[in-house]
Amino acid sequence: MKKNFLLTLLLFCAASLAAQNWEPLFNGKNLKGWKKLNGTAEYKVVDGAIVGISKMGTNNTFLTTTKNYGDFILEFDFKVDDGLNSGVQFRSESTKDYQKGRVHGYQFEIDPSKRAWSGGIYDEARRGWLYPLTKNPCAQTAFKNNAWNKARIEAVGNSIRTWINGVPCANLWDDMTPEGFIALQVHAIGNAADEGKTVSWKDIRICTTDVERYQTPESKVAPEVNAIANTISPSEAKDGWVLLWDGKTTNGWRGAKLSTFPEKGWKIDNGILKVMKSGGAESANGGDIVTTRKYKNFILTVDFKITEGANSGVKYFVNPDMNKGEGSAIGCEFQILDDDKHPDAKLGVKGNRKLGSLYDLIPAPVEKPFKKKEFNTATIIVKGNHVEHWLNGVKLIEYDRNNDMWNALVAYSKYKNWPNFGNFEEGNILLQDHGDEVWFKNVKIKELK
Template sequence: MVWRIAFLVFASLPLAGAAPPLAAPAQQAEPWQDLTPRDVLAGWHRNGGQARFEVQEGELVGRAAPGSENSWLVSDARYGDFILEFDAKTDPSLNSGVMIRGQSRPDYRNGVVHGYQAEIDPSPRGWSGGIYDEQRRQWLYTLGRNDAARRAFRSGDWNHYRVEAIGPRLRTWVNGVPAADVVDDTDARGFLAFQVHAIPDASRQPEVRFRNVRILTENPARYALPATAIEQQGWLSNRLSDAERSAGWRLLWDGRTTAGWRGVQAAGVPKGWTIADGVLSVTGGGGDLVTTRDYRDFELSVDFRLTPGANSGIKYALDPAKLKAGTALGLEYQLLDDARHPDAKMGRHGNRTLGSLYDLIPARNLSDPASPGKRVNPPGEWNRARLIVRGAHVEHWLNGFKLVEYERGKPGFRALVAQSKYAGNPGFGEAMQSPILLQDHGDRVDFRSIKLRELKGEK
């Protein structure tokens, strides 16, 4: 009992080398429970690779095993709604993270640990505090648009984390700076787990350390921190969160009907488009689908699922005269199975691959140049395309990574057009407003959670 009291007093003190725990709005004492693993690791078990976990002077130490797969120290207990705080310090060469509401079951990839993870990323990319869906959908919230959180992490030093998992909402802070805000209803309950990431280098054994781990499970919503200014990423299928609505998002497709959409050459919806179980599918042969109204400056988010070898696209800045005549000529966010469709090897320098500005600018990993490959979920799994059009400025994003950024109408852009299949079309891609189009290229492609917010007056 004396030891327990001493620990609680110590845990309430400011931490050397780390930001103090954030103050919650409630006035009464917060009912924290100590979760720091102890010498015999009682209440925890290992899963995954061969990394070593041990306790040294009150700190959990995970030491990487060269050639091993990811290793985890998993809580025996499972948690639903909670607030979790901990300090973490990792070797600058070792990625790590803490699983929240983690999962492991025999019928999913032979029991691999998977689910939500609060990232510890000491690389130059600096996405610590982002939320990664381990062994499933990959990134749910990158820090590609949160520079303040990227700067908050101190590589090689102790960092204080706060994670709020309340209902379908997951929020993170790093050293007091808001990092991620996700709404997702895939997992409502699961275990906690400390990760030691796999490493390829057999010459050394870098380590990650955790200390002052505590959890609050008694009415955590009472102690949740106020709303923050960072954007929220919603992953509810064909639904918007309250925060998304407040930010101006609205569903461009309602998930049930074809309201707000029509064929390019007809008032109705062309054949080949079907709706089932909240998914809008094109099977090919009927023609493209466009919105019934025009959009000017906007941010568009579309979840899409390719079939093997599929080709499609999201078109914008359509030529109004040609559209009136029944031809959809405009800029295109390419949707393609790069591994199987021959178009990936055509064009110039890969400018017909997934995420590219079709036939003009190839997709490149602009968010993480040190890792040039795109982060793509394979055919049969969902990906998220994001398109930002603000005047002449346009960006293509895929699964949280920026792939394309350009200024249309400028000399460089027009030079690209002159070398493309669009040469000979004056003003190509420079229409300031037009409908948004989902392309029928003859292949099966699925869409859902199509949402848009207009950027009126935004810089």
């Protein structure tokens, strides 16, 4: 019975694939249906493949389809010489009002370097990396150097997923560009030794009919990245994530020492929650803000961006009633700081007041993946008494509380006079006003059992 079921399933899958309506984008003979944009690198047809040839002294060169595509499944084979970087654009554009016609949009990365990010998603000439393969390291071995590789891109609504040789690579949720052309890229080169190297594509085909029917079933092999600010994707919702800040209102938040949200010192600006600059004093302007409810076990993610010399923090296990006087509300803190410019970085013990540290208690590593002029993601994981701090997907510290070692650590910190510090079973979550301008967005939480 089991064998009969498997045979029936295989026959059904084969029939479904046979019914899929594929359209060739390349006829194997010439470049009909394609046009060249932006650069002067050469494209030619050799043995049924489109071959792009690198050239010194030119910008990125793109061979684009003359048609636009919205929802689709795209497959192609590709091969690239070592030393080159390339990609395949999709849902991309070239308009006079955007950098004088520069091609921009989503790019399926082709990367034969040791970095091995082939199959990742780059936003060409716009936002940069949306899905580097640091998000999915298991996919870094999918690409085979000096060989033909098979690629698959599924772009259906806001869902964009990629594969190389059957291995899931990227899984992106984004809505910036719903449709656009497809393009093959010959990347600009800066080394004369790379001139004449090639990247090739063949068997390029697309399905635009009944696309949802032929989508690959969802899986968690490639973790999803939601690039739509202040939203929860269907996959995130299914996994238990909710917005802690909705990106538009002050709902769910109040001043740490107020019953309402502060009337000054904080600003909501185009989906960003900003602490306004006010001289650098701790909680002396608008003051800290806290969630209106408490949390116990959770994964919290907060995207933050600092201005030069800024100081702030994300606190948890906060009891707003512990400090009604001057200064910040009391709780464990994921430190947010400009380590290079703020004097607090040189205080404390062994760097325990630097970015990512458990403030004044446990130092984060000196080397960490911090992007000073961009948004960074702080992640705090609480499972009972075990706590972890992460920055941009890299674990910085972990510790256990409610034990003698923890209490001894607290006894030698600035928190020694606060009863039961860090040992509360639950508490509010806090965003700190330290008198410097800091931006927050994508504040999300997943409560754990």
